Amino acid sequence: MNSSSTITTSTHFHSSSSCTKILRKRYDNYETRHSALKFNAENEKNKFLILSLKSIKNYGFSPKSPSKLHARNPSLPAEVEFERPLETDGLVVADKLQLLVLEFKSLDEPLDRVKRLLHYAAILPPYDESARVAENRVVGCATQVWLEVEMDDLGRMRFRADSDSEISKGFCSCLIWMLDGAKPEEVSEMRAEDLEHVNVGLYVKANSRVNTWQNVLISMQKRTKALVMERGGKNPPLLEPLPSLIVNHGSSAEAQGCLFPTRLVLPELQTFDERQSLMSK
Amino acid sequence: MMMQVAMALKPPSFRILRKNPQRFRTSPTRIRYASLSVWASTESLADPPPSLFLGYSTRTDFPILHQEVNGSKLIYLDNAATSQKPSAVLKAIQYYYESYNSNVHRGIHYLSARATEEYELARKKVASFINASDSREIIFTRNATEAINLFALSWGLQNLKQGDEVILTVAEHHSVIAPMLDTAKKTGAVLKYVSLNEDGVPDVNMFKQLMSTKTKLVIVHHVSNMLGSALPIEDVVVWAHDVGAIVLVDACQSVPHMVVDVQKINADFLVASSHKMCGPTGIGFLYGKYHHLSAMPPVLGGGEMVADVFLDHYTYADPPSRFEAGTPAIGEAIGLGAAIDYLSGIGMQRIHDYEVELAKYLYESLGTVPGIRIYGPAPSENVYRAALCSFNVENIHPTDIATFLDQQHGVAIRSGHHCAQPLHRVLDVNASARASLYFYNTREEIDNFIHALNDTVSFFNSFK
Numbered sequence: 173m174n175s176s177s178t179i180t181t182s183t184h185f186h187s188s189s190s191c192t193k194i195l196r197k198r199y200d201n202y203e204t205r206h207s208a209l210k211f212n213a214e215n216e217k218n219k220f221l222i223l224s225l226k227s228i229k230n231y232g233f234s235p236k237s238p239s240k241l242h243a244r245n246p247s248l249p250a251e252v253e254f255e256r257p258l259e260t261d262g263l264v265v266a267d268k269l270q271l272l273v274l275e276f277k278s279l280d281e282p283l284d285r286v287k288r289l290l291h292y293a294a295i296l297p298p299y300d301e302s303a304r305v306a307e308n309r310v311v312g313c314a315t316q317v318w319l320e321v322e323m324d325d326l327g328r329m330r331f332r333a334d335s336d337s338e339i340s341k342g343f344c345s346c347l348i349w350m351l352d353g354a355k356p357e358e359v360s361e362m363r364a365e366d367l368e369h370v371n372v373g374l375y376v377k378a379n380s381r382v383n384t385w386q387n388v389l390i391s392m393q394k395r396t397k398a399l400v401m402e403r404g405g406k407n408p409p410l411l412e413p414l415p416s417l418i419v420n421h422g423s424s425a426e427a428q429g430c431l432f433p434t435r436l437v438l439p440e441l442q443t444f445d446e447r448q449s450l451m452s453k
Numbered sequence: 454m455m456m457q458v459a460m461a462l463k464p465p466s467f468r469i470l471r472k473n474p475q476r477f478r479t480s481p482t483r484i485r486y487a488s489l490s491v492w493a494s495t496e497s498l499a500d501p502p503p504s505l506f507l508g509y510s511t512r513t514d515f516p517i518l519h520q521e522v523n524g525s526k527l528i529y530l531d532n533a534a535t536s537q538k539p540s541a542v543l544k545a546i547q548y549y550y551e552s553y554n555s556n557v558h559r560g561i562h563y564l565s566a567r568a569t570e571e572y573e574l575a576r577k578k579v580a581s582f583i584n585a586s587d588s589r590e591i592i593f594t595r596n597a598t599e600a601i602n603l604f605a606l607s608w609g610l611q612n613l614k615q616g617d618e619v620i621l622t623v624a625e626h627h628s629v630i631a632p633m634l635d636t637a638k639k640t641g642a643v644l645k646y647v648s649l650n651e652d653g654v655p656d657v658n659m660f661k662q663l664m665s666t667k668t669k670l671v672i673v674h675h676v677s678n679m680l681g682s683a684l685p686i687e688d689v690v691v692w693a694h695d696v697g698a699i700v701l702v703d704a705c706q707s708v709p710h711m712v713v714d715v716q717k718i719n720a721d722f723l724v725a726s727s728h729k730m731c732g733p734t735g736i737g738f739l740y741g742k743y744h745h746l747s748a749m750p751p752v753l754g755g756g757e758m759v760a761d762v763f764l765d766h767y768t769y770a771d772p773p774s775r776f777e778a779g780t781p782a783i784g785e786a787i788g789l790g791a792a793i794d795y796l797s798g799i800g801m802q803r804i805h806d807y808e809v810e811l812a813k814y815l816y817e818s819l820g821t822v823p824g825i826r827i828y829g830p831a832p833s834e835n836v837y838r839a840a841l842c843s844f845n846v847e848n849i850h851p852t853d854i855a856t857f858l859d860q861q862h863g864v865a866i867r868s869g870h871h872c873a874q875p876l877h878r879v880l881d882v883n884a885s886a887r888a889s890l891y892f893y894n895t896r897e898e899i900d901n902f903i904h905a906l907n908d909t910v911s912f913f914n915s916f917k
């Protein structure tokens with residue numbers, strides 16, 4: 173895949189109010205059917221509304237061009253201004269991170285955090301089915317996550333991601349909201365620990381094999397680094413998969429009327445597919 | 454305080470089976486009757502057999518079960534991954550460190566002699582638990598995975614040659630498949646996989662078809678950690694021996710739940726992990742018939758495993774020492790011994806009978822959840838099913854289900870591939886959710902789990 177040379181100028185995006193409306197409707201459906209849930213519904217709705225407005229107002233994407241990563245261009249006409257009001261002097265990512273952390277920190281009920289993530293999942297731009305390929309897999313997650321990384325002409329990083337799990341999709345959506353369009357340095361500077369408060373369903377800060385946040389972020393960072401080096405005319409790092417990491421015994425085994433595990437990718441081999449994807453670029 | 458602990462814990466030095474006095478004081482009248490209403494409301498079992506109370510009577514032995522998680526009462530249904538530990542085990546480990554911690558086989562002083570005695574007693578307890586004829590047939594390892602790797606590196610590399618065949622099933626755990634792939638690569642042996650039949654369980658007939666004089670090893674599970682099915686292991690052993698092959702049984706999911714008799718099964722090797730049977734982590738075992746073990750080379754060199762060491766060579770000790778290089782996991786072995794005492798105190802047959810009932814109840818209850826697919830056999834009079842169910846619910850990722858169950862309902866289940874990726878590929882899914890029970894679980898918990906699962910399914914479906 174080449175670095176994206178097309179700058180998408182489409183300004184089609186969900187306005188925050190319509191998004192919130194959809195979510196509120198779904199949410200109401202669930203609420204009425206499940207009165208037994210243990211939280212204060214009224215409070216939740218209000219919080220939800222306020223925070224959603226705050227957090228999604230910068231969220232722009234372009235479902236009209238699903239195969240191209242959407243790029244922000246400073247020279248775009250004023251109509252796209254709405255998408256990037258926070259983009260000032262490289263503070264973008266840090267600000268967004270702070271907003272996101274505040275947003276999730278304010279949600280005491282685990283259920284609310286799950287809902288918030290599902291909300292983010294819902295606004296993640298649709299992902300091209302054809303990009304759900306092995307090379308794009310982020311290995312190491314408990315769910316399937318696909319990630320595409322490109323660098324645009326302005327040297328900004330562009331990300332697209334998808335998952336078969338709604339919650340993982342929510343994680344990806346948050347990461348993309350923060351890092352899409354960021355400078356490579358900003359991408360590398362983000363630390364998984366910063367995202368602790370956004371975590372749903374994970375109490376361990378330590379690198380867990382099932383920590384989607386961490387796996388996706390690390391993958392974003394590695395691929396960013398590789399693209400930067402490629403730009404600079406250097407060989408991307410880790411071009412060769414370490415032979416010891418590939419377990420392939422196809423030749424010494426026979427399938428017996430069943431699928432045979434020709435490649436057993438152990439969880440530790442996280443970066444295997446990433447390297448493969450680098451090689452195929 | 455210390456005195457009190459020491460008195461309460463005075464370990465039974467020479468008795469292998471220790472009754473748990475506290476548990477047996479639990480008369481039927483002390484059983485919580487609140488639970489009866491659950492039965493009454495969920496099915497018409499007028500008079501549940503007394504065995505059904507096992508969950509209620511043993512729960513008190515497990516302090517960890519009595520806590521809230523995310524504001525709900527914990528329902529721990531991830532027992533196939535690891536079991537919880539009763540107080541008796543925790544105390545035995547604490548007592549070891551408080552009163553006789555010392556290295557084994559290395560000192561003539563009192564503490565060392567005491568530690569050695571208890572460590573070796575733990576080996577005897579394991580031997581008698583699985584009815585091995587001699588405790589020297591038990592090698593302590595870190596876990597079942599290490600036991601399988603030890604076997605593969607020792608027996609496997611010594612005995613397998615180019616063109617030899619090894620039979621496994623597609624339902625094996627990664628801890629069997631990965632070491633055997635490595636062994637096959639190094640030796641040129643060929644792996645043959647028994648696949649699933651139309652009922653979704655390993656095709657027993659295929660064993661017979663695959664076996665030939667080329668077959669040198671059959672390495673299979675006893676009970677599947679994903680399907681909950683059991684192989685007719687005694688038959689498999691007979692068929693294997695008929696063609697001159699040896700058998701290693703991965704008994705990780707059977708030893709904790711039923712009477713396993715290695716002499717009756719007549720397997721050559723068998724492995725299990727302590728942590729799945731109420732014991733601590735960090736210890737497991739490889740059982741091997743002594744004539745096999747004594748012909749096998751060591752895998753690790755070091756202290757304990759040697760007979761005589763010279764500057765240019767050494768001779769190694771007899772099994773089991775030969776395979777236990779370095780200071781072993783003494784406290785853990787003693788903890789495993791205490792776990793075996795605890796389980797034997799209840800009785801493995803009783804545990805098994807109780808779990809068979811629970812398994813049916815779990816399977817039938819889960820079946821009522823809309824859009825669910827449960828893997829493995831339907832339990833019946835003739836078909837055994839372990840008390841675990843792997844499942845998927847239409848259009849909802851199992852990890853999302855597990856996350857929501859945990860966050861909203863305090864229910865702990867597993868999601869993912871359960872270290873059985875090849876099996877998941879055969880079933881054409883990427884992942885599944887799994888609820889797995891042990892004897893301290895109750896019908897009431899199953900009811901609450903099903904309720905929570907239904908809520909989870911509606912929650913995610915409301916977002917569709």
Ligand SMILES: Cc1ncc(COP(=O)(O)O)c(C=O)c1O
Pocket residue numbers: 533534596597598599626628674676677678703705706726737872
């Ligand atoms: C069937 C089976 N085999 C092997 C293992 C490996 O056990 P351990 O991780 O304790 O080595 C497990 C545990 O998950 C299992 O369920």
